[in-house]
Amino acid sequence: AQTVTQSQPEMSVQEAETVTLSCTYDTSESDYYLFWYKQPPSRQMILVIRQEAYKQQNATENRFSVNFQKAAKSFSLKISDSQLGDAAMYFCASQGGSEKLVFGKGTKLTVNP
Amino acid sequence: DTGVSQNPRHKITKRGQNVTFRCDPISEHNRLYWYRQTLGQGPEFLTYFQNEAQLEKSRLLSDRFSAERPKGSFSTLEIQRTEQGDSAMYLCASSLGGTDEQFFGPGTRLTVL
Numbered sequence: 001a002q003t004v005t006q007s008q009p010e011m012s013v014q015e016a017e018t019v020t021l022s023c024t025y026d027t028s029e030s031d032y033y034l035f036w037y038k039q040p041p042s043r044q045m046i047l048v049i050r051q052e053a054y055k056q057q058n059a060t061e062n063r064f065s066v067n068f069q070k071a072a073k074s075f076s077l078k079i080s081d082s083q084l085g086d087a088a089m090y091f092c093a094s095q096g097g098s099e100k101l102v103f104g105k106g107t108k109l110t111v112n113p
Numbered sequence: 114d115t116g117v118s119q120n121p122r123h124k125i126t127k128r129g130q131n132v133t134f135r136c137d138p139i140s141e142h143n144r145l146y147w148y149r150q151t152l153g154q155g156p157e158f159l160t161y162f163q164n165e166a167q168l169e170k171s172r173l174l175s176d177r178f179s180a181e182r183p184k185g186s187f188s189t190l191e192i193q194r195t196e197q198g199d200s201a202m203y204l205c206a207s208s209l210g211g212t213d214e215q216f217f218g219p220g221t222r223l224t225v226l
Contacts, residue, residue, distance in 0.1 A: 045217040103155030
């Protein structure tokens with residue numbers, strides 16, 4: 001079974017600064033994928049970034065990057081130059097052995113102007 | 114294409130009633146997924162289809178729940194004899210398959226009184 005743990009229920013950041021959201025996971029699969037999804041208030045969930053476990057290089061998408069530590073089973077998300085529009089719930093998720101996504105409980109990110 | 118759509122967006126029902134939700138995936142996507150999200154939690158997988166075939170069901174999908182995708186296009190999720198514990202956001206997602214990105218709809222919020 002896969003599990004995903006997000007230990008930070010809430011985080012806040014000043015506009016233009018950098019914030020890191022934490023995620024740890026557990027899986028018995030050798031081939032798996034990790035994701036960060038963003039869910040803005042009353043809006044649908046969108047994919048922020050994904051990481052294939054077999055790739056050692058950390059994924060990057062514009063201001064969003066991950067720190068993937070495979071041995072530690074850690075997958076944190078770094079948001080640089082935070083913007084007001086980044087305020088949302090952020091969910092870490094894993095996928096392996098099945099097409100289903102397994103989500104953590106989420107981290108609510110507040111961006112202060 | 115406008116993305117994944119779900120109807121209704123909100124449903125209020127009395128305990129014991131049956132409800133049915135509809136999901137229209139992105140047109141070329143052959144995979145369709147259902148998740149349930151309760152307050153303060155991440156989405157939990159319910160079931161998924163490849164075309165019209167239902168390939169995986171979660172233990173969460175009790176006998177009162179049934180999902181169909183009769184022609185491999187839209188899908189319906191029916192809950193019979195609703196209970197207060199069924200109150201949640203029901204999310205639908207679709208993808209081209211396998212480990213491709215899952216695109217989420219806006220969800221149907223169910224309230225059981």
